[in-house]
Amino acid sequence: MAEVRCIDLNADVGERFDNWRPGDDEAILREVTTAHIACGFHSGDPTVMLETVRLAARLGVAIGAHPSYPDRDGFGRRAMDVAPERIYADVLFQISALDGLARAEGARVTSVKPHGALYNRMAEDEECAAAVARATRDCSSDLWLVVRAGSRAFDVATSMGLRVAAEAFCDRAYARDGALAPRAERDAVVGDPALVAARAVRLARDGEIDTIDGTTLRLAASTLCLHGDTPGAATVARTVRSALQAEGFGLGSFSSV
Amino acid sequence: MAEVRCIDLNADVGERFDNWRPGDDEAILREVTTAHIACGFHSGDPTVMLETVRLAARLGVAIGAHPSYPDRDGFGRRAMDVAPERIYADVLFQISALDGLARAEGARVTSVKPHGALYNRMAEDEECAAAVARATRDCSSDLWLVVRAGSRAFDVATSMGLRVAAEAFCDRAYARDGALAPRAERDAVVGDPALVAARAVRLARDGEIDTIDGTTLRLAASTLCLHGDTPGAATVARTVRSALQAEGFGLGSFSSV
Amino acid sequence: MAEVRCIDLNADVGERFDNWRPGDDEAILREVTTAHIACGFHSGDPTVMLETVRLAARLGVAIGAHPSYPDRDGFGRRAMDVAPERIYADVLFQISALDGLARAEGARVTSVKPHGALYNRMAEDEECAAAVARATRDCSSDLWLVVRAGSRAFDVATSMGLRVAAEAFCDRAYARDGALAPRAERDAVVGDPALVAARAVRLARDGEIDTIDGTTLRLAASTLCLHGDTPGAATVARTVRSALQAEGFGLGSFSSV
């Protein structure tokens, strides 16, 4: 019997304030297998979080926390010199708050994926990665931590004994060193659905992706990120999903194994 | 063998931002048996919360959550027309966040006492009281909810099956209807340590307190609140504690029974 | 020579955080004559404010401030028991901040229209209306204050000597007493462009509008609010504008007379 290769698709959701636009996230959540929900520090509030938990639970999507630096004005995208012990407290606070909302709905948080500048810092800064890993583990030892494939954070968290999911981006351009090209750069975001899907398949099947300067990067990823906040995001997601399935991949959350 | 009557003393702590004044709360926490820790909505941040959890744990004081309306500018003291379903989400978020920090320290949240305007609204507004009670119960069915003695909130939470602690205030003046006299009113805050202690003893022993207009109010209370944010607060607390002990009362958290 | 009757169309804009979606407000700003820009308390931040000021200036739209209660989580739509002296400080702070950004661009704030729950409270609560009027006047004595047509706020501000613009809503249902029907109510928002335009023309020409229960309300309004945050908002705005012009109305800001 042939083994089914599995891949996870994840999206960052609940990134809005107040509850005046329910349903925004539904289209993207219909396509992915893990949802990382904003916890109020860069966006989101308890009511939006609870609505998003309910939506994810109803759609059978695994629930992850999406903690951030406390930076609503900058949407968590700005580097901040937060000390590791404060990162620890901030991240543990955010995961715990979301988990409490999830448990009240009979669900639970199964993974943690830091957001924006915190996510990027973890890729390079071992102290920061260790602080986030410790917060994740101290919340619950069976939580998964999602980090950039090929980054220092992967090694740090793995060596601390956490379950770690390596993430790659099929709709973002990579620099030669494995970092994401800054959003402000031209061609940093890949928009064409067919191209994104082709990149996703190559990542899943061959563990390879082209960099922005034309070299090939090897990346072992167990989850692919799909951005939900752009026009046409659901179309891109559907195209990626179909392409992966056509290639024989099963879709499922890393955290449900 | 004579039964020992027990009473709890509680204080609201961690009501500050950033961690530049560690130790502020230590003096008051040495005198009380339950600490209600601010959860970031009216004051406090994750680092202050974690420091306060550690301090309470070290001093053997029971840990409670002190959730609020989201109102940092007004210190949570302003009435806000937050819908019950949003109160539910806000309170559950706050308790869960603090509990996560406490569990990482090997402790846990054992009680919930809403802050300021939310606490006052619960005393009158059954829908609000029910929303807070539901959030408390959905976080954990063995949590205690602290409400004003003699208020609607006591009946609402009791009828929902929660463990409820009735609270009285020996350093605040009461109106004839059992409400607290507004802080802005003259004589609303009782400052003289001996007078506060005498009121505490009478409350604990006889279940009675004088109102601001000279009548007697009957109040069955299992916890007395001591404010820690005034000059001389620790002295007041020590005087109250000694007076209760001299009267034969044991001191211990309602939540540790 | 025939006199040209003039009416102002206004929209509330800049109601978002971070600057990732520039251009959102351009469609609606092309149709109106006064823009009320959020000042950070319910939404908006300095960068969004500055971008919106530039956009309004470029399109020749008069710039107004849109101050609110400090309530980002609730989008300023929740009643808050903020004391009049704090309302005064909050509103003066917000107008002044926006005016500083406008002046740096060679423009200036010419009107003030409070947002959401603060706007509604002014309609009933004279102390609140006076606090906002005082803040407006203390910022600059030639600022216009925009209030609900037919409300107490109109009388209060007028008697204090301010220049007051009365506002009516052609896309929101009115109750018999002149209040807006709550958004949560069925039919509270009128969406059909032709119907909105017909209501606008009747308001401008006859000073009349039908209430939600079928009676006729008399309202003298010098500005009509068009909501920009709904799908099809620009289409509605264009239809209203054309209908008013077809009826012989000139369009121009009350503040530019």
Add this chain to the structure above:
Amino acid sequence: MAEVRCIDLNADVGERFDNWRPGDDEAILREVTTAHIACGFHSGDPTVMLETVRLAARLGVAIGAHPSYPDRDGFGRRAMDVAPERIYADVLFQISALDGLARAEGARVTSVKPHGALYNRMAEDEECAAAVARATRDCSSDLWLVVRAGSRAFDVATSMGLRVAAEAFCDRAYARDGALAPRAERDAVVGDPALVAARAVRLARDGEIDTIDGTTLRLAASTLCLHGDTPGAATVARTVRSALQAEGFGLGSFSSV
């Protein structure tokens, strides 16, 4: 006739939320000649700002703005990668808001001194210094900008044509390169009143101060910062003031010349 040498003493004030502790700043404001008032981004709110403006005006102290990164949780002390164009908008917003409150009281803002991490970044980062200088100048061309004596910011702002006041710290230790020793370091804060006063006199008279490693630093300063947030701050301030006067210095704000 002998020329009177003049020096300014400045303090950072209004660094608290809600208005429950009026009077906190009065002791230090009685000793200084310029007050830099927090503008809400690291601390302070409109009501505290207004109270502090009134207090400064009553005591005859010049009013300055104390803008910061948007970082209440970290008290503005954490480096943040805020883009220069956003720094510009944030700073202009804050100065303008405070100036509006001051003008309503018949006063006005005469200087701008950035806070914490933003102040430190200006000392090294010319783009950042230029953004702050531009915001200051665009608010009003006669505003003074206060920067660290001997820093890049001094040169940047001077070359842009601003009136610049160089600031030195008599109660903080200096590194050999002219930077302040980080607060976390041992001996970073000088507490002994006599020692602080001796350093102040030497700075004012000779333009010299000892660094933490025992060398001598030359600094031309026109204002000395006195911290008001430590126990005994007013005593230190009074001692410094007396020592300077005994040495023949006049005390007065650089901005009142």
